[in-house]
Amino acid sequence: MFTIGRNTDYASRIVLHLACLEPGARVTAADIASRRLIPSAFIRRIVSRLSAVGVLATVRGSGGGIALARPAAQITLREVVEAFEGPLSLNVCVASPAICPLSVTCPVQQAWVGATQHLAAFLTGVTFGDLAREIRDPQSVP
Amino acid sequence: MFTIGRNTDYASRIVLHLACLEPGARVTAADIASRRLIPSAFIRRIVSRLSAVGVLATVRGSGGGIALARPAAQITLREVVEAFEGPLSLNVCVASPAICPLSVTCPVQQAWVGATQHLAAFLTGVTFGDLAREIRDPQSVP
């Protein structure tokens, strides 16, 4: 169906949740997991990777939790997606042209490069600051 | 890596190959397979589906072959992609919002809807007529 994986979606839920709170607020992963319907044993790896990428800042130990590493307005959807899906590349030959012997003269490749760039530009333009501001239903920001 | 499947890519090779020939030219599947590096036993299913979708017209029996069902300028990359990947939907909730309980208030979904529409528009704008015209190396049009 050509969609992003669940990991990526879960990651966006986590970042969105934090973006809706007070700037700098710190919450436990288990809390987010229950509120955003993320399998509890799953969220560990996701948070781990997001912090490795520099999107989240975590504090271990009792009283710890997770928070945004930067203001939500500086975190793009593209960043979150690429943290789990790798660099955007709608066809294999976009990321590594050498993989296909036809790539030298293939006009379709050019089309995929263009499509990938367009998509990348769009996702770069979406920040979690914008997304958090679009929330209408206060119920979802407990 | 979030890319299209090989089937889809093979399909675009086939359509491109036909688009580079004289309009209405008919060629055997085995011929395309060998020239465009497509596994010979693979091309059957691909051609079959492309003709079911109305992109290719096939003629069975001795002396038969496959040809474009319409002028190349009227066949878009999007059509070929959707024939194998299904309707474009960069996240599961774009095609079927009911699948996610959060979709009612989720601003991320709106972002994915937008991204999907942008991508769809781009791919609709790419026709195989244009692609065939971009071929520079005459070697690839034997």
Add this chain to the structure above:
DNA sequence: CGTAATGTTACCAGAATAGTAATCTTTATC
């Protein structure tokens, strides 16, 4: 030390992918 939290690793079942192969149907031609 005990407890609460994240970090890391290993594991598993099921689905999807890429590819192979065999068999059936149609049809031009001799």
Add this chain to the structure above:
DNA sequence: GATAAAGATTACTATTCTGGTAACATTACG
């Protein structure tokens, strides 16, 4: 009509990917 050349259809396999679970390790507070 026999034959052979083509596409149509179906079934199968091996490998990888995915979504998910579980267990254990690490850190920090009090």
